[in-house]
Amino acid sequence: MAPPQLSSETSVKQKREVCDGGSCTRRFFTWEEVALRTGRIPPYEEHWLVIDRKVYDVSGFYKRHPGGARVMRHYAGQDATDAFTAFHLDKGKVNKYLKPLLIGELAPDQPNSEPNKNQLIVEDFRKLRSTVEKMGLLKPDNFFFFLVFLHIVLLDIVAWLTIWYFGSSLVPFFIGVALFTTAQCQMSWFQHDLGHLSVFSNSKWNHRVHTILMGAVKGMAATWWNNLHFQHHAKPNCFRKDPDLNMHPIVFALGKKLSAELGMAKKKFMPYNYQHKYFFITGPGLLLPFFQFSVFYFPIKRKEWLELALIVTYNIRVCLMYIPLMGFKCFMAYYWLSRFLETSWFTWVSQMNHIPMQIDYDKNVDWVSMQLHATCNVDQSFFNDWFTGHLNFQIEHHLFPTMPRHNYWKVAPLVKSLCAKHGIAYQCKPLLTAFGDILHSLKDSGEAWYDAYMHA
Structure with a gap:
């Protein structure tokens, strides 16, 4: 049976549940319906997101979100399950805020994450996350x-x-x-x-x-x-x-693709x-x-x-x-x-962990691929750990942002295995090489801008 289609005029109250004589029928949605609710596609002005297959309308809540309004808006129309899990310690407390926003869930025939994402990576990472929790690696010393x-x-x-x-x-x-x-x-x-x-x-x-x-x-x-x-x-x-890219294009041209676009636009x-x-x-x-x-x-x-x-x-x-x-x-x-x-x-x-990596528009890829494409590590040593505040383990930090830094080295082998299994590059380099790669990347993107600017 196909999931019911909702018009943009349907109220949030109507979307949540249809009740008759005490029995309620849950509303089901497809990923295509969710993807329209980004707040930027007329006439669909709502902001929807998915967490653990449940669909939430955060249109009236995102401005009051303690982590900032833009974090929720960045995931409007997308699966926010892994981001939600990564950022919150007390899931029970947070669920109290989510409950009034619940409007339904994904239809049974819908995959656990968007069809354009690699479902195997998504499932394997969520299993790894469960393993990390069982190992106690999220507990601070x-x-x-x-x-x-x-x-x-x-x-x-x-x-x-x-x-x-x-x-x-x-x-x-x-x-x-x-x-x-x-x-x-x-x-x-x-x-x-x-x-x-x-x-x-x-x-x-x-x-x-x-x-x-x-x-x-x-x-x-x-x-x-x-x-x-x-x-x-x-x-x-x-x-x-990503606000760290706000200096593009006012001061720096970042990433070859964005720099070439800048040059072509003169x-x-x-x-x-x-x-x-x-x-x-x-x-x-x-x-x-x-x-x-x-x-x-x-x-x-x-x-x-x-x-x-x-x-x-x-x-x-x-x-x-x-x-x-x-x-x-x-x-x-x-x-x-x-x-x-x-x-x-x-x-x-x-x-050093970000500028040399892929810089692009949001492609809405899976959590692991997004973080690995945007981050790299620096070799472990006592000095590197101290000098960078353990941000030499940038990959592990981005995958598990609430993990105490003293446990990064413990989870690193598990992350490497996950990346190897799915053919995702896990980059790790010496500290001075990482610093040099900032300049090499800026030079490459600057040349991409110059070539496009001169020949557009």
Whole structure:
């Protein structure tokens, strides 16, 4: 029996269930019907998505989604099962929010994921996810994260003691900058752990500690970071969905395909054929003012007054710690040099796994293929693990974003086996090679733009 067809005028209430005398008949849908509800295909203005074969209308909810409105919109008209499972620790609590949005389920003759996706990969990954949970690899080691935070605090204290004891002459100045920069960058990796709910077993504690430490120790807003970063994880390297690609095409031309399109359209905001040369300064140089502006603008716009107060507290604390020791002008040089170095550190580490990989529009492929096409790993070593905050295991992190970083190496062999079985490339390279590949990729995409621009 064919599933009933629904007109676009049918109300959400009518869609959910048809009841007669206490017995209810569940509404069934096809993947084709779901795919029309992206909010961008007239006259179908709803936003639907599928989780575990159940169909939800999130049209009135996505703007209130705690992870940000755009994360849900990015999956409108698609299967969001693996993304939903990856991002949420407490499924029971989240299901309470989903229940009122339920409008039906997939018809029995419909596959578990969209017909265009590789069903074997989808099923094998979900089995792997179940294995990971049974192995306890999603459970954090609180002592590990205590040591991580302790070493950040010690670096911050030693930075201040260096200036307090030795003064602000040239050598102690640069030693202090190096220590302060290292503390701040390591704090970036630690807040990243908290934001991904991987430090505590309870989501509430992760959120609370993330808000406090991100504001009071890092000087930034947790909700601002979550809003951007969750979009990146939901659709990595997908143009117009991954905010990490927002510098295309204003400053950089990213990906050969997008760069060629830019050239054919005769668009030239920058000399992209030289972007591999100006990335060193322009990348971190533009991120720094963007970060500093956003950390104040975002909480004010969203009325996140606690986060704003914590950010102000951080800035007052740092000023009171250093200005009496070195004077205002010297402190400004100390602080902004440190911020620039920290931003450079962050930029190179965060982009070494993504810029050299496939950059394209959203093709709505399966979760594993999407993440593997957009990410690569860097060789494991004690230094690489520490220097990158374990983001050298970018593949495992993207497949299992709530997994504590100390377990990445344990799941890596299982992920490699899955990739080998399905013929998906699992890329892993030395750290310096990964840095060099950023520049090689920028050069290649810049040349693709230049060729298309000159010959279009």
